[in-house]
Amino acid sequence: MKKIVTIGEILVEIMATERGEGFNRPLSLVGPFPSGAPAIFIDQAGKFGQPCGMVSCVGDDDFGRVNLDRLKQDGVDISGITIDPDVATGSAFVRYRHDGSRDFVFNIKHSASGRTALTESAKKLIEGSDHLHVMGTSLFSAAIVETILTAMAIVKGRGGTVSFDPNVRPEMLGLPGLRGAFQSIFARCDLFLPSGSELFLFTDAKDEAGAIAEILGRGVQAIVVKNGADGATYHDGRQTLRQAAFKVREVDPTGAGDCFGAVFVSCWLRGMPPDDALRYAAASGARAVERQGPMEGASTHEELDTFIASTGHT
Template sequence: MKEVITLGEVIVEVMAKKTNQLFIESGEFLGPYPSGAPAIFINQVAKMKVPASIIGCVGQDDFGKVCLNRLIENGVNTSLIDVDNELPTGTAFVRYQSNGSRNFIFNIRHSAAAAFYLTDVAKERLSTCAVLHVMGSSIFSHAVINMVREAIEIVRNNGGRISFDPNVREELLSDSTLFEFFKEVLANTDIFLPSGEELYALTNKQTLEDAVESALELGVSEIVLKQGADGCAFYSHNDYFFMPSFSVEEIDATGAGDTFGATYIACRELGYSPKKSLGLANASGATAVSHWGPMEGASSEEELNKFIDTFIESLEEI
């Protein structure tokens, strides 16, 4: 089986223990947890027993070891991750508010997380991969834009597919250069995984029907619209269905969308139907939010099927 490859930040995350805890005051924190949207994604792909690699960079420090150890433990091929001897591993500090929102302090641009590049080995691997997954949160500089553009060209020229999760903070969409590049990526996308307003923003449409039609006309073959606790919807040229979410207690939503997307992409590579793939993806998202830490809820296919069976049994007992 050919591999799924992504590229971008590999970082650690440190989380405030208490809700409404402030960064300007001393407090208790949990972590460090291995993190970074593309790292969370590729970790779950590997958990699904699909060959998986990430192009990235960590520092020669304990935080870097935390990330590499977790990825290796779960089966990710880390040979495309560089280790920088001078820059520290990237970090994200996060605190939660009582309304469910989160605040972050990132060190990515000035850390090893931003020091990745396309080596000749990486380019060769891209030329033979099944899917390149592009994560919008990882496109934070003109250098990364150029790398992603080159990576997409290599993959498409060699018969691979592109999956795209915009996963972008709202303030970044105000960057006209970045916004236009996102639309360029969308025009080269096979599997589109937007959430919230991203579908409308990137198609410049006001209604769901028009936005879906516009994306499909660009060449997208599958759209999975993520709606969090409200479930998800699948659209293609010939099919549509809605999939409700699993109702679970949310402990930490960080990385749930990345885990969901990874499970869907992995399942499609395993040859599963969109409906079966989304069922397992929904289960993986529910499992992810049930654990502290962005990768702590990563699950194998066997574990996801067990979760689904247990959930169904609990409903039947009501």
């Protein structure tokens, strides 16, 4: 099977146990949970049985170790992850509001993740990979952007493919050079995985049909639009497919889109029919929200088969 590599932040997530706004008073917290959008993605890919690896950096601390242990346990090649003793592993404090939106306090750019670099081990991992997955959350510094663009050139140069999940958070939009980096990556991606309105990030089209036609016309092979509880749609030059979301009891939606993306990309790389890939991806996202913690609901292939069979959606 083809090997996936991703590059970006590894962090721990520490969550407030009660809903409300912000962190303006002492709160009860739970964690640390292994996290970071590209780390969640690659952990789910590994657990699904896809060969995969990650390029990143963690501190020589318990937060780093809890992530490395989880990734290794789930089958991820961690040879491209550096341990830096001079900085702490990244962190995110998260609190859910009553309407389901979230407040974050991040330490990513100035954490070990900010020192992610193209080391010899990282370059070897990338050179042995067939597919690069890029998360928009990882484009938080010029150095990271340059590393990702270099990796993209290596993977594409050996006939590989690239998938891109914009995953844009509002607090990132003001970072210098971010839009240019997004444009450069989008221009060379083969599979585009936006959520909701992110479909319109790179087009002036006024409606979904126009945006899809324009994006496919630029050379993107396929588009998967993630809409959370409203399901997902797949588009390529021949067809449009719709997948309803599985009905489950939501405990924590963090990481569900990353798990969805990991399973879809894995299935796509295996040559699976897109309707089957969508079904597996939706099942992965559904199972992810049933557990608290971004990686806690990651699924094996067998667990997804059992889940899908139990719903009657075979």
